[in-house]
Amino acid sequence: MTAAAAPAPPLTRTAPSGFGGATHDLVTMTRRSLLRILRNPSMTVLLVGTPVVLLLLFVYVFGGAFGAGVAPGITPGAAGREVYLDYITPAVLILTAASIAQATAIGVAMDMTGGIVTRLRTMPVASVAVHGGHVVGAVVQTLLATAVVLGVAVLLGYRPGANLLGWLGLAGVFSLVALTLTWLSVAMGAAAPSVETASNTPMILMLLPFFGSGFVPVETMPTAVRVFAEHQPFTPIIEVVRGLLAGTTVPTTTAWTALAWCVGLTVLGWLWARASYRKPRVTR
Amino acid sequence: MPTTPAPAIEVAGLHKRYGDQTVLDALDLTVPVGTVTALLGPNGAGKTTTVSILSTLIPADGGTARVLGHDVAREPQAVRRLIGVTGQLSAVDPLLTTVENLRLMADLLHLPRLEGRRRVTDLLERFGLTDAARKQGQQLSGGMQRKLDLAMTLVGGPQVVFLDEPTTGLDPRARRDLWDQVRTLVAGGTSVLLTTQYMEEADQLADHVAVLHEGRLVAHDTPTGLKATHDAGSLDDVFLALTDPDRAGSARAGHDSTEVA
Ligand SMILES: Nc1ncnc2c1ncn2[C@@H]1O[C@H](COP(=O)(O)OP(=O)(O)OP(=O)(O)O)[C@@H](O)[C@H]1O
Ligand SMILES: [Mg+2]
Numbered sequence: 001m002t003a004a005a006a007p008a009p010p011l012t013r014t015a016p017s018g019f020g021g022a023t024h025d026l027v028t029m030t031r032r033s034l035l036r037i038l039r040n041p042s043m044t045v046l047l048v049g050t051p052v053v054l055l056l057l058f059v060y061v062f063g064g065a066f067g068a069g070v071a072p073g074i075t076p077g078a079a080g081r082e083v084y085l086d087y088i089t090p091a092v093l094i095l096t097a098a099s100i101a102q103a104t105a106i107g108v109a110m111d112m113t114g115g116i117v118t119r120l121r122t123m124p125v126a127s128v129a130v131h132g133g134h135v136v137g138a139v140v141q142t143l144l145a146t147a148v149v150l151g152v153a154v155l156l157g158y159r160p161g162a163n164l165l166g167w168l169g170l171a172g173v174f175s176l177v178a179l180t181l182t183w184l185s186v187a188m189g190a191a192a193p194s195v196e197t198a199s200n201t202p203m204i205l206m207l208l209p210f211f212g213s214g215f216v217p218v219e220t221m222p223t224a225v226r227v228f229a230e231h232q233p234f235t236p237i238i239e240v241v242r243g244l245l246a247g248t249t250v251p252t253t254t255a256w257t258a259l260a261w262c263v264g265l266t267v268l269g270w271l272w273a274r275a276s277y278r279k280p281r282v283t284r
Numbered sequence: 285m286p287t288t289p290a291p292a293i294e295v296a297g298l299h300k301r302y303g304d305q306t307v308l309d310a311l312d313l314t315v316p317v318g319t320v321t322a323l324l325g326p327n328g329a330g331k332t333t334t335v336s337i338l339s340t341l342i343p344a345d346g347g348t349a350r351v352l353g354h355d356v357a358r359e360p361q362a363v364r365r366l367i368g369v370t371g372q373l374s375a376v377d378p379l380l381t382t383v384e385n386l387r388l389m390a391d392l393l394h395l396p397r398l399e400g401r402r403r404v405t406d407l408l409e410r411f412g413l414t415d416a417a418r419k420q421g422q423q424l425s426g427g428m429q430r431k432l433d434l435a436m437t438l439v440g441g442p443q444v445v446f447l448d449e450p451t452t453g454l455d456p457r458a459r460r461d462l463w464d465q466v467r468t469l470v471a472g473g474t475s476v477l478l479t480t481q482y483m484e485e486a487d488q489l490a491d492h493v494a495v496l497h498e499g500r501l502v503a504h505d506t507p508t509g510l511k512a513t514h515d516a517g518s519l520d521d522v523f524l525a526l527t528d529p530d531r532a533g534s535a536r537a538g539h540d541s542t543e544v545a
Contacts, residue, residue: 021394028391032380039379039420115373119436122339124364125392 022126029133036107037141047103048145051096052152058092058215059085059156070217082157089153090241091214094234095206096149097142097174101181102202104138108189109198112276121278131190131273135182142178143171161247170244173258177237180262181205183269190276209234233261290353292317292444292475293338299346300333307333309499310347315444315492317352320466320476322486324519325496326527331479332372334496335446338477339369351444368442372449375436376429378422382413385421385432389439400439407435411465427458434465445469447478451485463489483519493519497527 037044058066059081067080070087074080108131111117120130154160162170185202192198211228212218212235218226229235236258243250293315300308307330315321323331336342338349340360348355354362377385386407390400408414411431416424424432434450447466451459459482466476466489480486486493487507495503503510503526507519514522 024394025392028388031391032377032384032388035384036377036379115371115375115433116377118341118371118373119369119375120392121341122364122367122369123389123392123440124361 022128025126025129026132026136029129030136031133033107033133033137034140037137043103044141044145047099047141048096048148050099051092051145051149054095055085055088055092055149055153055156058088066216069220085153085156085158088215089150089158090238090245091209091212092153093146093149093174093241094177094209094214094238096146097178097181098202098205098209100138100142100145100178101185101205102199104134104182105185105189105192105198105202106195108134108186109192109195112190112192113195117277127274127277128270130277131183131186134186135179138182139175139178142182143174146174160245162245163247166244166247170241173237173240173244176259176262176266180266180269183266183273185269187269187272187276190273208232209238212238214238233258233265236261290350291315292319292352293321293477294350294353295334295338295347296349297347298334298337298344298349300330300337300342301345306499308337308344311496311500313494313501313504315475315477317475318470318473319491320470320478320489321492321494322490323477323479323494323496324481324483324486324523325479327481329496329527330499331496332448335369335371335448335477335479339367339446340364366442367444367446368437368440369446370434370437370448370450372452374429374433376421376424376432379420381418381420382408382424382432383417385436386439389436393440395440403439403441407438410468411435412461427454430454431458431462434462438469442474444475444477447476449479449481451480451482459485483523487519495523495526502526 063081063084064077065080067082067084067087068074068076071083074083111130111134117130150158150160185205188201189198192201209215211225212232213229214234218229218235221229236254239254240250240258243254291314293313295311295313298308298311298313299306311330311334313321313323313334323334325331333342337344338351338356340356340363343357348357350356351363352366354366356363377388380388383404386404387400390404393400395403408417411434413428413432413435416428416432421429421432430450430453434447437445437447450466451462454462463485466478470476476489478485478489490507493503493505493507493510494501503513503522505513510519510522511517514525516522516525
């Protein structure tokens with residue numbers, strides 16, 4: 001019953017605004033996002049499982065024949081599979097990042113369509129933190145998941161040639177790519193009218209790598225597709241990953257193009273997500 | 285924080301449209317500090333819309349709305365520091381435990397760590413959630429989730445609390461428990477605006493009852509006053525009389541509040 005009827009004194013609160021406040025909120029929301037990932041391990045298994053299955057499929061079903069296609073002079077069969085594993089590992093790692101981004105969009109849409117974001121919007125919480133928590137959580141998840149998928153590739157016989165600097169570069173590239181893909185998918189999730197839409201729209205992030213240099217050389221494609229493949233963002237990104245993994249040099253223009261795409265799309269996704277955050281929604 | 289002479293909620297000439305549909309048409313409403321006002325009205329009357337405007341979620345198309353003197357459109361952050369909102373939809377994270385949900389609020393409100401912890405323990409006890417502290421949101425019953433939702437609203441010690449149909453789906457005992465919580469809050473000086481479809485709830489809890497119909501208040505009075513004016517035995521009868529579709533025109537005549545002291 002009404003035991004504690006004494007007036008509650010106003011609670012102390014530290015300054016909730018400004019850069020410090022936003023960082024504090026981002027840390028809080030990131031912790032929530034990581035907790036949610038831990039609480040839903042079957043999702044992580046699925047997210048790592050999908051690219052692993054694709055890797056097995058591409059290497060053991062298509063690889064024998066495709067390998068001969070990506071490197072002239074290779075005989076179909078075992079030698080083809082080995083070459084093809086080498087060829088597609090970078091793209092499969094990027095697919096891993098894309099699949100995590102897609103799952104993140106669903107989480108964001110659930111927050112947005114349920115009561116959670118509605119509550120957060122009535123609180124003095126830095127708006128960047130609400131979506132930012134999902135993004136940072138997804139970046140951490142991506143780094144761990146790509147490491148696992150890479151491990152599977154190594155078990156299958158993939159031998160990366162990167163040195164220490166190369167590995168650091170790869171960690172940087174994957175963080176940036178994850179940041180880009182998740183801000184885009186978070187924006188898609190935040191703008192989606194329903195959770196179903198949010199699970200479909202980011203599918204484009206999973207499909208696009210196939211229309212690039214990730215699985216077959218672009219030279220083998222018909223002109224229209226090739227022009228698209230050469231100029232879409234995933235191609236330079238995959239080429240940078242390929243070069244860093246192999247320990248070979250990456251052409252400077254390719255590296256700059258990849259960086260420009262990542263930065264540009266990150267800003268786009270962030271602005272789009274921010275615009276959706278305060279937009280009134282139909283809640284019934 | 286010093287007590288402001290301003291009312292907890294002050295709404296004047298509030299307008300809200302969705303497309304061609306006028307939802308709020310010159311709504312006036314005042315909630316004095318330390319009192320409970322129940323906002324009643326048929327489904328679709330605009331109760332949630334009113335709460336959404338007051339809690340800075342959506343903009344109004346005209347008129348002013350102030351919370352403890354702060355204009356919701358011009359000083360939304362100041363308003364957000366003063367209010368707590370339990371919406372019609374659950375704001376409980378299904379994957380986090382009861383404690384984690386409450387701590388999330390404490391952290392987002394920047395309560396110092398120890399104070400936050402104490403506050404969470406205190407709320408767990410007050411709402412009878414201590415045994416469910418380590419359960420995930422999705423493992424709680426609907427009623428427990430609703431309690432947790434309200435407890436989350438109170439973590440920051442808000443001065444003005446909005447409750448949008450807080451007891452929907454609760455069993456009679458849980459409902460009464462929740463009423464006690466609201467009474468405790470108000471005894472502590474908090475002001476409450478609640479919407480409900482349960483007339484008994486309004487009768488039990490509210491100092492003032494406001495009935496929203498066709499975009500305006502068709503009545504604003506104490507529960508006793510309303511029953512007396514309408515010569516009705518219960519608020520149910522008052523509600524039915526005021527929101528009768530056949531006498532919508534005459535209902536409007538009762539727009540001016542008739543305060544009974
Ligand atoms: N986002 C929106 N877009 C269009 N119309 C809306 C929107 N939100 C609410 N409405 C309309 O505004 C009116 C008032 O809705 P509101 O949710 O405020 O009603 P309510 O009084 O809370 O109803 P209930 O008792 O069913 O919860 C309804 O006719 C509803 O259809
Ligand atoms: Mg409503």
